[in-house]
Amino acid sequence: MAITIVHNGRLITPLAGTAATGHVLIENGRVAGIGPGALLDVPDATYIDAAGGFIGPGFIDVHVHGADGHDAMDATPEALHAIARYKARHGVTGFLPATMTDAGDAIRAALANIGACEGAVDDGAAILGAHIEGPYFSVEQKGAQPGAYIRRAAPQEYEAWFDLCTVGVFSVAVEYPEHLPLVAYARQRGAAASVGHSGASYEQVLNALPWGLNHVTHTYNGMSGLHHRTPGVALAALAVPDLYAEIICDMHHVHPAMVDLAVKSKTPARAVLITDAIRATGLPDGEYMLGKQTAIVRDGLPRTPEGSLAGSSLTMDAALRNVLGATGVSLAEAWRMASLTPAESIGIDGRKGSLAVGKDADLVVLDEYLEVVLTMVKGKVVYRRA
Numbered sequence: 001m002a003i004t005i006v007h008n009g010r011l012i013t014p015l016a017g018t019a020a021t022g023h024v025l026i027e028n029g030r031v032a033g034i035g036p037g038a039l040l041d042v043p044d045a046t047y048i049d050a051a052g053g054f055i056g057p058g059f060i061d062v063h064v065h066g067a068d069g070h071d072a073m074d075a076t077p078e079a080l081h082a083i084a085r086y087k088a089r090h091g092v093t094g095f096l097p098a099t100m101t102d103a104g105d106a107i108r109a110a111l112a113n114i115g116a117c118e119g120a121v122d123d124g125a126a127i128l129g130a131h132i133e134g135p136y137f138s139v140e141q142k143g144a145q146p147g148a149y150i151r152r153a154a155p156q157e158y159e160a161w162f163d164l165c166t167v168g169v170f171s172v173a174v175e176y177p178e179h180l181p182l183v184a185y186a187r188q189r190g191a192a193a194s195v196g197h198s199g200a201s202y203e204q205v206l207n208a209l210p211w212g213l214n215h216v217t218h219t220y221n222g223m224s225g226l227h228h229r230t231p232g233v234a235l236a237a238l239a240v241p242d243l244y245a246e247i248i249c250d251m252h253h254v255h256p257a258m259v260d261l262a263v264k265s266k267t268p269a270r271a272v273l274i275t276d277a278i279r280a281t282g283l284p285d286g287e288y289m290l291g292k293q294t295a296i297v298r299d300g301l302p303r304t305p306e307g308s309l310a311g312s313s314l315t316m317d318a319a320l321r322n323v324l325g326a327t328g329v330s331l332a333e334a335w336r337m338a339s340l341t342p343a344e345s346i347g348i349d350g351r352k353g354s355l356a357v358g359k360d361a362d363l364v365v366l367d368e369y370l371e372v373v374l375t376m377v378k379g380k381v382v383y384r385r386a
Helices: 077-089 104-117 155-161 177-188 202-211 233-239 256-266 316-326 331-338 340-345
Strands: 003-013 017-027 030-036 046-049 054-057 059-064 092-097 119-121 124-127 130-133 167-172 192-195 244-248 271-274 286-290 293-298 301-303 363-366 372-377 380-384
Touching: 003 030, 003 331, 003 363, 054 331, 059 077, 059 130, 059 167, 059 271, 059 316, 059 340, 077 092, 077 104, 077 119, 077 124, 077 372, 077 380, 092 372, 104 130, 104 155, 124 372, 155 177, 167 177, 177 192, 177 202, 192 202, 192 233, 202 233, 233 256, 244 256, 244 340, 256 271, 256 316, 271 316, 271 331, 271 340, 316 331, 331 340
Parallel strands: 003 046, 003 054, 059 092, 092 124, 130 167, 167 192, 244 271
Antiparallel strands: 003 017, 017 030, 054 363, 092 130, 119 124, 286 293, 293 301, 363 372, 372 380
């Protein structure tokens, strides 16, 4: 029996806060015990010293397109594995590669590749399934999604996609009546049904709730806004208690004051930190492909040639630090938004998202500056800072 003990770190338990210095006992890839002290008398155990840092559940990114020069739409194992390795360096233990609006063949190839690569990745974060972002959107709220491929939902198309891989999130504009059966179908197949790139009114979002809508794609971005006479998707995201609301907390997509408003409105139990990162993440400024279009990155911020924001170059550890700077939440509450809440939003919190006996030993160690020291997936170290 393989036993590992991560010790000498402050334990982050999102439901209880930051505990005193303690240890996590890991047996065969699962958490077998959590407690104070070092537990230094276990024969044949492998010990990992957290050196006084923070030990918490690994981050879960439910919306990421790419990193390190690769994109989910490349539809190759090499691309997904490279993204997984990059994500692990920033504390992510599981993620949903996101597709983009494109021709059916391109989306199908990307999803089939995700299905073939699901699960553990050597020296990388686990691939948990897919986030299908598009093509059933509003042209007016397309953002960096290519308008030429935006179309109305077709059951014969989207139902086949669910057979290619695990679908964690399906993003769709809900103002079109023919899209509401997709919301219901996504929920029946175990996916979160998310409103995104949508010009829906507040009332149209409420109308989608009985169909199963339970998630919001990058809140404030790519949606009708907060106007006081014509409230749109953004207000529904904040006002409907049960909706999980994604937030790109890079301090560019959303002003810090609006991040604070979202977190206060949703609470850490419904606010989900995401990156929406593209292939330029981790690389110098320049021009990169996002799907079939160009993203121009200046000062780390990607935009289309027309000037629309085009995803981000954000990492999850940076999102954690940013949300602490923008709000009054505690470290444990911020950590929850990067781990347990995302896990709950896609229905995997029974095995991931928090340090709890019986759950997968997916954890990250951060130093006093909240920089990643070590990432572990199912008890295996996939990243260790030199």
